[in-house]
Amino acid sequence: MTALASALRDLEAIVGEENFLTATQTVSGYQIDGQRPVAVAMPGSAEEVARLLRTASEQGLSVLLRGSGTHLYLGAPPTPIGMVLSFARMNRLVEYDAEDLTITAEAGTTLGALQKTVGEHGQILPLDPPGPDSATLGGIAATNLSGTMRMRYGSPRDLVIGLRVALADGTVVKTGGKTVKNVAGYELNKLFVSSLGTLGAICALTMRLTAQPEAKQIVLASLPPPTAAEAVRHLLSSRLDIATLEVANSAACRRIARALPVTLGPDRYLMFAGLMGDRESLPRQESEVLHLLGPGAARIQGEDADSAWAFLRNAAFPAAPGSVVARLSVPLSKTLEAADAVSSWDGWWAVARAGSGFLHAGPVDSGDLADVNQRLLHLRQTAQELGGFAVLEAGPTELKREFPIWGENVHDLDLMQKLKETFDPTGVLGCGRFLQGL
């Protein structure tokens, strides 16, 4: 028997035949960027995950962790994939203490399922990352994806209070705990959140929840760019406690403009101020924002507002496989300058998360990859000039091979590499998708 065959046999023994796929046809469904894994394992517990990782690590078989695969477009094209480790079966609710506003669930739990559970108690996990609600909690944490409520509630980095992580040496460790405040020992939650599955496998998460807002609505207005920038400045320094503040250029709005009660000219931005709160404060917020945004501003509620939120949320999600999405991170006050740079190009959409300093952008049609590549380099330079950086979040494999998606000069790579070697000494986790092959 070859080494590979014997490794596969060992792995299969851990999860059982029915949870271990190797048929070409089946594993083809798990390919990313044209790489097809040799096998797919679907463990049922953290202990099984740990045993799979240990065996893979010992045998030098590369492992790609998979939630529901909604965000595997992130990252560099993988090196050959030995095993995809799927969390599809690990979707149990471990503990929900509604009165404590915390929840513990397995990593394969989908965001949708979790929101449904907590929604029944009038609560939400205040995270709305781009893409469908079939995204899993483990995946959301590993990518540290956030959404339209970022400016008020933060990202997974802020909301995860405890993890159970399976490590490559076969142990399962707890980081953090169940309390909202905890400084016992080092903050290893932060290490695993946003590590893109390169240091260990998140098997369960404890997160803080919040009460559903009593009321919410969006105030929107179509504004010339300088006016929009001025309005953003005002709203950010105001004490109104806006929950969402996004600005979309006209190319981006083509996707939804028809449904909205404002007319969007060319050379205009559509600005969305999302208000969430109790019934006492919303009217004040609303009238001040309406006043600030001028006579053209309108208010939307209910389903209309929900669909606007969904549009904003999904702007950063590739519209089709291979669509190009770049993210610029810049200091807060520079977000609209970054949007201006993109909007000066025909056929490039841009949505600014103006309350957090992010800009998502891409070509509506990414036909000419050489041109796209040039422009992405230009955007990166723009971001750097504004005091930030740019990453390519999604794009066709060909482009992702060409373009240094995470950036070229990564600071402190030596420390990151040491952390990687510490937790993944044989380098099997992640298949080279993270920066500089971490």
Added chain:
Amino acid sequence: MDKRALRGLRRAVGRHNALTEPADLLLYSYDSSTARGMPGAVVLPASTEEVAAVVKVCAQHGIPFVARGAGTNLSGGSAPIRGGVVIALSRMNRVLDLDLPNQRAVVEAGVVNLDLQNILAPHGLQFCPDPASQKASTIGGNVAENAGGPHCLKYGVTVNHVLGLTVVLPSGDIRRFGSKAEDAPGYDLVGLFVGSEGTFGVTTEMVLRLRPLPESTQIVVAFFDTLEAAGGAVSRIIAAGMVPAALEIMDKATIEAVEASFPSGLPTDVEAVLLIEVEGLEGALDGQAERCASICRELEARSAEIGRTPEERERLWSARRSAFGATARLSPAMLVTDATVPRTRLPEVLRQIQQIERKHGLRIAKIFHAGDGNLHSNILFDRDDPDGLRRAEAAATEIFHVAAGVEGTITGEHGVGAEKPRFMSLIYSREDIEAQRKVQRVFDPAGIANPGKVLPEPEAAAEGTA
């Protein structure tokens, strides 16, 4: 201290800023906990480069170093228990960049929290973490402890507000992690460094997130005849989905201490006072405040009143902020614990803490950031009683067990320091602790950065519970 090392230190910071007189060393031998240790030298660097030069000398000679802010920590974090060099950051107290449009501040580690708040307030901004020690404690110390404070209930703890750090690693290397822009690709070295209690190196500068000050605040003050009922009110308010800015409890012993030292007009015949602060828009707080008050009344608060004037609010908050000092004045010998529990477990945990108090015949003054489940049980003892400290320690150990028993933690904000490494195994397995140790070794393979803190010795970890 080795002569050559001392020469190196003097060269690094200048002769006047390297202290070796016993009287000076004594001043830096302790912090606000019971831990003690005599340093070999104290240096007062004025820049990141000087800190790096000092750390290089330490690295070369294998001498431990301990970073020190204001020394207000309550866990032995800045006590040089293994001797070596104390790096006091008090001269590094400049605000380097007040970047209002981007709502960021870049400050040196020795900037005092309240000094920063006072600079920010006229611009309508704040740095959210507001430890009750903010008059003295430094931002560097807040970052190293991942400090909390009364208003962290709504806004989160220090790590949620730190975006970048300049650090000197134990090798003497200067590094810059993070920036004013968020979500840089790569591992979250900023998040990892915050709360590392000076064991990963010295933080010299930090990039902080600022937030607009609330337009308006309202305070509700409720008095209870049992501590449990006050805890119950807190659980209820959280469960109702309200997020007050602060939910603070003080018990009878604490109230008495406050009234003895800083009379604030609090009644001394109640078992607990609950302070609730709500924040938001002018004119939009009455409903919230009223709902909080009525929950308190349902739980048979003796009274629950909404404070109407800024003076009243200030009076109540200064009572709260003085509580620790007042208690310390009452009994200079005091063991401070800050176990933290899931908020639904508050009433039962409070009951158990009172039982522990009775069992050991001790007084425990309780000052709680109750909304976070963070319970400061200050165990008062008599230093002249030969058995005093032992009984206090026994009580502390029991409190940690109670917290661990309800899936709580041994420290919510004060840090592990020198006092609690032996309790880490109450909440973490040997593997959990080993994972933490591996990270620590990545930053400090030689083990010279604040040794003896945070993690138990490898053998002790293997022994199981404390």
